[in-house]
Every structure is written in structure tokens, then in C-alpha cells.
Amino acid sequence: MELLLVIIIGLLYASGVYLILRRSMVKLLLGIMLLGNGTNILIFLLGKITKGSPPVINEAYKVFQDIYADPIPQALILTAIVISFALTSFAIVLLKRVYALVDSDDLDDLNTPEEEDL
């Protein structure tokens, strides 16, 4: 499974980078989201992935009796997901605002007109 995850990380990063190199603002945003997902899986992979043993202590005991999945990457990813949501939602609303102002999705239309006059 690890090898599949490695391939997925690579492809998520590649598509993310490809999308942020586009002129469209929506694509730029989608690209950032893909990069975020890729990073999350990369962190997940850094802790050893374990099947079927979540880091939750059994009801009857006070400490773990068996092996358990690494909780630190999970805590990190959880934070990352939430923060990236804050970023994404703000970016989406900002995008709407920009679209209402310049009536375009093209990043090049945002360049200040003074520069062209020079």
C-alpha cells in the first residue's frame, strides 16, 4: 500500500503544480487544495501506517495493550485540514468578489493597467 500512496503523493503534487501554473483563478485555488491533500498524505505516510488499530485506548484499560497507529501525524493532519479549510473558504469568497469586480477569471486581468502604460 505504501508504494501506492507514494505514487498518489507524486500525482497530487504534480497536478497541483500544473494547476497553479494556469491562468485561471479557480484552477489556482484547486491546485492549492490538491497540494494540501498531497502534503497531508505525505505526513500520514511519515508515521508508520497501521491497519485496524486506531490510537484509542480500550474501554477496559488505562494504557495500550497492543500496537496502535502513530497519533502525532494524525494530530498534525487534523490541524492542517482545518487551517486549509480556513484558507480555502476565504479564498473562495475573495474569488467571488474579484469576479464581481473585474468580471473575469483570468489572473492577467488583475495586473494593474499603469504597468502597461509605461
Add this chain to the structure above:
Amino acid sequence: MLFTVLTGLITSSLLIPFGKLVKAKWSIVLPLVPVLLFVFYLLHIPTILGGTNLVQHVDWVPSLGVNLDFRLDGLSLLFALLITGIGTAIFFYGRTYLKGHPYFDRFFAYLLLFMSAMLGVVLSNNILTLFVFWELTSISSFFLIGFNNDSKASRDSALSALSITGLGGFFLLAGLIYMGHIAGTFMISELFTKHDLIVDHPQYPLIVGLIFIGAFTKSAQFPFHFWLPGAMKAPTPVSAYLHSATMVKAGIYLLARFTPILGHTEIWNNTLLIVGGFTMVFAAIHALFRVDLKGILAYSTISALGVLTFLLGLGTQEAIIAAAVFILVHALYKATLFMVTGIIDHETHTRDLTKLGGLRKVLFPVFIAALLAALSSAGLPSTFGFIGKDLIYEATLHYKTNWTLWLTALAVITNIGLVAAGFMAGLKPFTGKLPPGFANVHLPYPSMWIPPLILGSLGLIFGVFPGYIGDIFNYQAANAIVQTDTAMHLKIWHGFNTVLLLSLATLLIGIVVYFFNKPSERKLAAVERLNSIAPQRIFSIIGRSTMRLSNWYTQTFHNGYLRSYHIKIIVFAEILLGYKLWISGPIHIKWDSLTPLSWYEVGIVAMLLGALYIIVTTRSRLTSVVSTSVIGYCICLMFVFYSAPDLAMTQFTIDTLTTVLFVLVLYKLPSFINITSRWLQLRDAVVALGFGVILSLIALRVLQEPNVTEISSFYGENSYLLAKGKNVVNTILVDFRGLDTMFETVVLSIAAIGVYSLIRLRLKSSEKE
């Protein structure tokens, strides 16, 4: 002494708030500054004549050895008197010259800044402080040359002057630091004792070379001379003050100051002789072909600076005395001639020698001033210029090498040129017939013609009492340059000897040249044709190439397109990461430790890859948004399989929310248009795939590292014991790292406020296109 430097600086900055007031009513306070400083330095003459040097020390940056050390000796005093004395004349003159000019206050702020900086240069006892003031003179000169900032020629000249002197300053700084490093001190007074140490050092030629570049650029020596004629675009008071009497002499001051430290070697003397000798002859001949009054004066100034360099190059006691006297001689007559030119320009609106004539009838007092200056410049007996010329000839004739004759010949040719140039500038506009157009030319205010008249008369008075004047002004200056008692005493009459004959011959030939050399545009054009091989062409080519290079750089790296920045950052990261991966050795995959695959995992991965393909290729906005959410759900399922229930829940919620928000906001946007070319898409795809491959390789590399689980086991063991929670991820977030989570909440709240206010913000009608 510190206060004399600060006075000008403070007055200059006070002109920012009070400029309008001074311009309207109180402009008379401006000339008072140089007057007070002049009196201050006059009062110091007795002390310095007694052979005492005044020293002042104020800590500035003691840790770097940069302190405000000032030292007043004969040489500094001569220059300080020139700066404040000529400054007094210029300030009175300039106040009338620029009356009613919109930038009147600005002009005097620059001029005061310059005066302080110049005083700082000649008074500094610390070579680094000297350098700071040195650069300040270049900067104030830049503003003054470009004072008529609506003229392109003015701006170009200012830029060229700043580039040349700034470039020289750069070399000078290197030379000064090197010299201070070798000598172990930055104090000039201590450097005097280190002459042998520095001269015997193997890097001595390098130091001398660097300092020479600094001095030659400032004092307009060939091949750096061309900025000075360009600097004549400045208002005439500036040309008179900076570009003939004071600033350009800073290079000469530097050479004179360092003569006892670096001088008396073959490199020193021969370089100065060659550069000074060539410059003085070249510029003296060049001056004769000019038709613009200021052009003549500019080239004769370059020639005079060449003479001074040449004299310092001779290095004998007689030559040093000649230099110390000639500095004063030249400053007096050249400032006068410039001010006269300014009056002519001010009243007739032309400086063209072919058009001017007969002005003595309308500008009689100005004519007297110009005549006195021209006679002093020609070296007529009983003028101060005569004394100066005698000393120069004595210095060359008594120089003990086989070259004596040649050196004297050079000096004679130069002086003939200077005589003729002096008459062209001082006599020609006033003689002959008055053109009818100039009949109603009238005298300007007395405050404009009195200063040149005084300076011009001084040339005569000093010439009549040379012994007395020389003792006061030049004796200690010469002593400071050679660092011993020169026992100099100027005399008006030396008897009939070779020097007198040479002087008279120079004068006669000069007058003959003056009468036969009729200034004409044709001759000027002939000389101008040589410009294609002149050094300024090389400099302007360098300047243009630099401009093109920086233009290209900006266009390439700062073109304002986001994706262009992205691609550069990413390619750079790829190179760095790729290199790091390459040198970190081969990657081994531990096949036995991998988790086995099951069919549903393969299914999820296939779904994820399919969604990814759709996002990259689709034209529909909605499809791509939905595909992103599919990816999110796939990742969510993977979290479920691999023991991360909390992550799965969060991912599920967040992904749903994001998609809903996206769809709500963007449903009315048009579909993507394909605007980039195939080639660009291919290039981006290659870059993107490269980045993905590198990240995959990094992930593989990480897999082969042993897992460190100490921290994880700490949380695992203590989750219930310390935090009373059985879900370890939860206890980490809300207990062990609770503060972090709290700040995360703050970030979320800020984002929420941002989202809310952006949604509530109504478009104003004016903002709609």
C-alpha cells in the same frame, strides 16, 4: 570644528519647514551662514600660523573605528577658507541670481549641504569619516547639477557626474580601508608616521591605484574628465562654487593630504606626472575650440586641475609650494569668471561667444571684475596669477631629471592655452562692437556684481603683497603637505631670469593665440567629431548595457505574472531538492515491511486517480470542483482503513463544506477557456511531473528511515494517566497541545470574519466596470 560642519547641515534641514518663509522674506539669513563660518576660520589663522594643529574628537561608531575626528592644519585651513570665503560670495550672488525661482529654498538647502560636506572632507582626521563626507559632496553635486530637473540634458549630466564620482568613491573606499588595515589606524595624524610601513607593503601599488581612481574621478582627470563639462548644466553659482573652486579640488586635497603618507615613490610621482601632464595640455588646447563661455571655463578648470596634479607629481618642495599657491590663485580668478559668465547669461540669455561682444558699454563694473580675473589668469606681472605661474616654472625648471625641458615645455603650452582661454572668457564678450540686440542690457542688482568684483580685485591685491598673503594662506598649507618647514616666502620680483622670460613669453604667445583664434561653430564641430573615440563614449556604452541588462532582468524575473513567479520558484526547488536527493545515495525499498494491498484499496486509488485526471483536463468548472471533493472523500476512506477515525471525520466534514461553499459561490461562472498554447501546457506538465517525481522519491526515501516513536509512545502511555482521555489524538489536540489548538481557533475566527465581511460587502456602483 564639528559645529562648523553641523551648522550648514542644520540650516539645510531647517529649510524644510521654514523654506517658504525664508524664500519670501528672510533669504538674507542664508549668506550669513558662510559669513560666520568664514570669520570663524579667519580667527584661527594666528593659531595655525604659530604651527599648532587643532584636534577635536567625538565618538560616533567607536566599535568600527569610525569617529568624528577633526584636525585643522595649514592645508585644511586653506581649503576651509576657500570653501567658506568663496561660499560667502556665491551665497550673496546666488540669492539674487535665483530670486523668485520656485525651488529657491531647495537650491540653498543643497548648497548648504554641500558646503558642510566639503568642510567635513577637508577637516576630517579619520579617513572613513572623510569618505562619508566625500560621498556627500558627490550626492549634493548630483542634486545641484540636476537642479533644472525638467531638462533631460540636465538630468543626464547629473547622472553621469554621479556615476563617475560614485564609481571613484567606491574604489577610494576600498583603497582607504586597505591602507587603514595595513597601517592599523584610520587616523590621518597617525598615518603620517606609517609612511615606510605602507610604502614597503607588497600591496602598495594596489592601494595607490585605488586612491588615484577616487581622486582622478573627483578632480576630473583624463580619462574621467568628461563629467565636468557636462556638470556645467547646473546653475552658474553651482558651477562657480562646486565645479571650479571647491568640490573638484577635493581630489587635489586628497592627493595633497596623502602625499606625506603614500607619496615620494616612483609610482606616485610618475602616475601623477603623466596623468596631470596629459590632462593639463589636453584640456588647455581643448578649451580654445569652445564657443560656450561655460565650456571654455570648464576645460580651463580641468586644465588647472591637471596642473595641480602635475605639481603634486613633481613632488619637490618648490612644486608643493607652487601647488599650494596655485590652488588659491585659480579659485579666485575662476570663481570670478564663472560669476561674470552667470551675469552675462542672466542679462543677455546667451553664452555663445560668437554672438557676444561690446558688453563693457552696458556692464562696466562686471567688465572690470572680468578683466581683473582674466589678467590674473594670464599671469600679468603684479597679479597673483603671475606669482603662481612663476612658481610653476621654477618647479619644473629645477626638477632634477633629464625631463626638465620637456616638463617645462608642457607647463608653457598649458599656460599659453590658459592665458588665451582666460582672455576668451573674460575679455572677448566685453570688447568689440555691441550687437544692437544687447543695447538695453542693464546691470543686475549690486549683490550680483559686487562679489565677482571683490574676488577679482583680491587677485590684484594679493599679487601686490604676495609675501604677506603667502605667509598667511599658503605657508602652513605647503608645510602640511611636505610635513616639514618649507621656509617659503613669496616675492613679487625675482630679478631677470629664465622664469621671468618664460612668463613673459607665455603671456605674449597667449595674447597672440587669443587674437588669432576666432571662436567659431565650425571649429567646434571639427573637435566634436573626435567624440566617437573619446572615453565618455565607452562609459555611455557601459551605462546603456547596464540599463539593458537590468531591464532584461526585470522583465524576466519580475514581470508581474503570478505563474511566472511560481514556475521559477518551483524549478528552483526542483533543482535544489533533486541535487540533495542525488547526493544522499540510492533508495532501497524494504519490501517485507510494506503493508499488504487489498482489492478495495486498489479500487479507491483508481477512483482517486480518475478524479485527478478529470480535474486537470476538464473544461467545466463544476466538474472540477466535484472531482476535488471526490478526491477528498477517497482520502477520507483511506484514513478510515488506516486507523485514523478522527481524520476521516474531519476530512469528510471539511470536504463537504468546501464543496458546498464552492458550488454556492461559483455556479454562475463561465467554463474554463483554454488560453495557453500547447507548448506552454507541455512545458508546465514537464515541470509539474518533475516536481511530483521528486516528492515521490522523497517519500520513498523517508520510508527507509527508521521510525522514531519516543514522542508517540509518551503520548500513548500518558494519554489516560495524565490527560484522562482514551482517544490519544484528541488528548494531544485539546490537552497536551491545547494552546496551539486555541490559536488555531483564533485563525479560524479571523478567516470567518473575513469571509463574512466579504460576503456582506456590497459593490459600490463606482466600482463596477
